Amino acid sequence: MAVIIDRRFQNGNKNLPDAERFRGRTKQHIERAMRKIIGESNIKDVGTGGTTTVPIPSDEIDEPQFIYDAKNPGPRVHPGNERFHAGDKIPTGDQSDSDGSGGGAEDGIDEFRFVVSREEFLKLFFDDLELPDLARKAIGSITEKQRERRGISSAGPMNRLDLTRTMRKAIGRSVVQGRSELTRELAAIETRLTQQIDASEKTQLETRGLEITKRLKRIPFIDDNDLRFRRFEEIQKPIAKAVMFCLMDVSASMDEARKDLAKRFFILLYLFLERKYEKVELRFLRHTESAQEVDEEEFFNGIKNGGTVVLPVLELTRKIIDDHYPLSEWNIYIAQATDGDAFGADPKRSAHFILNDLLPIVQYFAYIETNTDGGITELAKAYSKLSSKLNFAMQRIKERGQIWKVFRKLFEKKVRS
Amino acid sequence: MTLPSSGDLSDEVIDAYDKAICEVAVGEFELDCYPNQIEIITSAQMLDAYAATGLPIHYPHWSFGKEFMRNADAYQKGQRGLAYEIVINTNPCIAYLMEDNSIPIQGLVIAHASYGHNSFFKGNYLFREKQGVPADAIIDFLVFARDFVKKQEERHGIAAVERILDSAHALQSYGIDRTVRPKERSATEEEKRTRTREENAWQRYDDVLAHTTKTPEKVKTEGDENVLNDDNLLYFIEKHSPKLKDWERELVRIVRKIGQYFYPQGLTKVMNEGWATFWHYEVIQRLHQKGLVDDSFMIEFLVSHTNVTTQQGFNRRGYSGFNPYTLGLDIFRDIRRVCEGKDPVTGETCSRDVRTEDERWFPHLIGTDWKKALNEPMRNFKDETFVQQFLSPTLMRRYRMFAVSKDDDRAYNVDAIHNDEGYRSVRRTLAGQYAYAFYHPEIIISGYNRHSDRSLELLYRSPSGRDLDTASAKKVLAHTARLHGFPVVMHCEVAGLAKYKLEGYPHQ
Numbered sequence: 006m007a008v009i010i011d012r013r014f015q016n017g018n019k020n021l022p023d024a025e026r027f028r029g030r031t032k033q034h035i036e037r038a039m040r041k042i043i044g045e046s047n048i049k050d051v052g053t054g055g056t057t058t059v060p061i062p063s064d065e066i067d068e069p070q071f072i073y074d075a076k077n078p079g080p081r082v083h084p085g086n087e088r089f090h091a092g093d094k095i096p097t098g099d100q101s102d103s104d105g106s107g108g109g110a111e112d113g114i115d116e117f118r119f120v121v122s123r124e125e126f127l128k129l130f131f132d133d134l135e136l137p138d139l140a141r142k143a144i145g146s147i148t149e150k151q152r153e154r155r156g157i158s159s160a161g162p163m164n165r166l167d168l169t170r171t172m173r174k175a176i177g178r179s180v181v182q183g184r185s186e187l188t189r190e191l192a193a194i195e196t197r198l199t200q201q202i203d204a205s206e207k208t209q210l211e212t213r214g215l216e217i218t219k220r221l222k223r224i225p226f227i228d229d230n231d232l233r234f235r236r237f238e239e240i241q242k243p244i245a246k247a248v249m250f251c252l253m254d255v256s257a258s259m260d261e262a263r264k265d266l267a268k269r270f271f272i273l274l275y276l277f278l279e280r281k282y283e284k285v286e287l288r289f290l291r292h293t294e295s296a297q298e299v300d301e302e303e304f305f306n307g308i309k310n311g312g313t314v315v316l317p318v319l320e321l322t323r324k325i326i327d328d329h330y331p332l333s334e335w336n337i338y339i340a341q342a343t344d345g346d347a348f349g350a351d352p353k354r355s356a357h358f359i360l361n362d363l364l365p366i367v368q369y370f371a372y373i374e375t376n377t378d379g380g381i382t383e384l385a386k387a388y389s390k391l392s393s394k395l396n397f398a399m400q401r402i403k404e405r406g407q408i409w410k411v412f413r414k415l416f417e418k419k420v421r422s
Numbered sequence: 423m424t425l426p427s428s429g430d431l432s433d434e435v436i437d438a439y440d441k442a443i444c445e446v447a448v449g450e451f452e453l454d455c456y457p458n459q460i461e462i463i464t465s466a467q468m469l470d471a472y473a474a475t476g477l478p479i480h481y482p483h484w485s486f487g488k489e490f491m492r493n494a495d496a497y498q499k500g501q502r503g504l505a506y507e508i509v510i511n512t513n514p515c516i517a518y519l520m521e522d523n524s525i526p527i528q529g530l531v532i533a534h535a536s537y538g539h540n541s542f543f544k545g546n547y548l549f550r551e552k553q554g555v556p557a558d559a560i561i562d563f564l565v566f567a568r569d570f571v572k573k574q575e576e577r578h579g580i581a582a583v584e585r586i587l588d589s590a591h592a593l594q595s596y597g598i599d600r601t602v603r604p605k606e607r608s609a610t611e612e613e614k615r616t617r618t619r620e621e622n623a624w625q626r627y628d629d630v631l632a633h634t635t636k637t638p639e640k641v642k643t644e645g646d647e648n649v650l651n652d653d654n655l656l657y658f659i660e661k662h663s664p665k666l667k668d669w670e671r672e673l674v675r676i677v678r679k680i681g682q683y684f685y686p687q688g689l690t691k692v693m694n695e696g697w698a699t700f701w702h703y704e705v706i707q708r709l710h711q712k713g714l715v716d717d718s719f720m721i722e723f724l725v726s727h728t729n730v731t732t733q734q735g736f737n738r739r740g741y742s743g744f745n746p747y748t749l750g751l752d753i754f755r756d757i758r759r760v761c762e763g764k765d766p767v768t769g770e771t772c773s774r775d776v777r778t779e780d781e782r783w784f785p786h787l788i789g790t791d792w793k794k795a796l797n798e799p800m801r802n803f804k805d806e807t808f809v810q811q812f813l814s815p816t817l818m819r820r821y822r823m824f825a826v827s828k829d830d831d832r833a834y835n836v837d838a839i840h841n842d843e844g845y846r847s848v849r850r851t852l853a854g855q856y857a858y859a860f861y862h863p864e865i866i867i868s869g870y871n872r873h874s875d876r877s878l879e880l881l882y883r884s885p886s887g888r889d890l891d892t893a894s895a896k897k898v899l900a901h902t903a904r905l906h907g908f909p910v911v912m913h914c915e916v917a918g919l920a921k922y923k924l925e926g927y928p929h930q
Binding site for chain 1: 433436437440441444457458459460461462463464467483484485514521536580588591592595596733734735736737738741744821822823824825826827828831832833834835836837838839840841843844848851852854855860861862863865886887888889890891892894895897898901
């Protein structure tokens, strides 16, 4: 009869390596698509869509064949004639009578649309980026309990039964207790009984047989002592905690376009962190001439206007760090976006503050200038004095298309020396 | 004892169904089958199988990845249901059951694939003739192919291997021998052969040497009839390309062999699916008659059967040509109708007029044993000849078939419809649609300038005036030149157009 094989528990996804190769070929298209999405879609939609469609032009993944020109499909038969006679002409472009889809069997070169879930997309997208210098800071309360496998125990709940070990013990014990020997003997007796034997031997064998059966009944198949269970222990594991401060300038000089650039940058950052780091907290601060902390909703969607003073927001940041994020436990990251339109003593004082009060305690400070005009701003000049610091980085974004590139530059995986 | 029509899929359930179906399909209906191997797989694994056109084992290549993603995508979007069945021509016959499907569907799949398709693969001449890799040897060959490709990737890098495979794939439809019968080779024999080939690589090195040394193969020279007019481009490249290294040649051969293996499948889609559908229907009906499956089973079966055999009219949404399941099933049923003089499904006797028509069109079928009458085409025909021989006016009327052609961009000509004047023409046109050349332009080797610039010359001729898609043709020529190592020129002679040339160069 038929041989039936259950392959469900075999390693599925034989195709994973091939799918990976395909993705490798199309990576640049994915990047291009991401650039487009960041740059062009509604801020609300970036990162909230369930799936993303990445169209790939056929060149990369082309599988050309010798085929006929689609203009002349050859003589064909179709079903469902309602009113045609031999000799009629059907004008092309006449939709109701048009030639179906040109017959099903002929495959033209189709454009490939690569649809990924948001998850996959972000994974592909952020694959080679990381938060720099994510140091592990481990003391006391910032550990968390994790369960790890630690050997075998002879007691436990049934769902943790280790069947292999249990059976090994059971078989070992039954060997010692003579189960297999006795079974063999019993089988021999039974065979002998089917043969021609005299009455005395018969009764002898039958008694012995009964004895053996009684003995066997007393040897359990599995004994409580045979049971073995997998054992787990709870271990304290240190985790790295990080907090990212997002500082955005919402003053009057930040017109819609600039605010848009900043927002898009922060969304990218937000997606990145949410995707990659489970335990990263985000704090949103915005400022005009004064600073305030807001929630995510307000940060991305709220409307505010005013003058520009940078220092207050930096001071506020410091205050929050001092109040809520002990340095022994937290890795601190700051990203600031403004259009650089600060003036007077502000730029110098801000740079000074960053140098003395922020840089020493943060892992990384990223400054994004959404400057659509060109020219070096006062703020940029002041900040440029900090550019020698290893944990400070400055980038300018002039237009949407650059957001992605800049982001990558800031968060490229650094080769560890 | 009724078979279970719901519940979990288990070995026992499958075995029970298989036994019952076998009893009917083989015991009563006398279908001749290879031994069966039924595999239960997850939907993820079904997607895997789909991507690799049903091959249980395949060499790694990104095109399988693309196919996988395309299908996974469509499946997730609900656009396409995964096939109920994938079955390929192997001995033993391997059929996949997807675990997500219900029990009645699994029963249907077993009847359809493990007995319907199975008997077709065993009986049809295109599969019986050992033109390519026969059913017994295909798995071994695929194992060899996969391991060989992986080894070359390790040795020479993925990019170098992809280069060759990509180009060979472009010519996969042009690597077919229609008459050669090579010996069967097992995986170990393949390895031996490759080693020997590598050991004898020096023999291939120099054309001069080839003249003076005894080589196992005949060297085909200019003017030698064997190489000219041959349409097996991959074979030519494999044997004669001056620049391919041995391992590259072997890759080309692998692609060629697999193409050859699938070649019959393309030519018999209508017959194969029609045969399997015809018999799955008969088998399940018989099981019901015997009380082995209950009414709820039948309802689910009929819904699925109807879905699979839907056919839209040309101007309806969802039309995409003739559904091979429907057409094949209907032609087989029609043959039976002609033999018995009554409708095979309703039992209704055919009218006088229809009877007279049948007598005129199929005199050799009237009154004969319908089972024998079905077997004859199953064994000896392919789609093209099947349609040409057996498509009846009854069916042409039922489908309201009409034939169109396109002379210019502005309009289609209706050449014939389903009436006395048009039947033969409609039938001939539809049969033509199942010819290999209808989808694959006929291209032959017209010259190989071995003693001058080593360029390869190809010829495409179309007396009917069907031009090539020159954009793709150029790409394929570039691939061809890459494999050949020297320029490739294609002369195109299309009726109604001026002659023209297309060219491909190795370093495009």
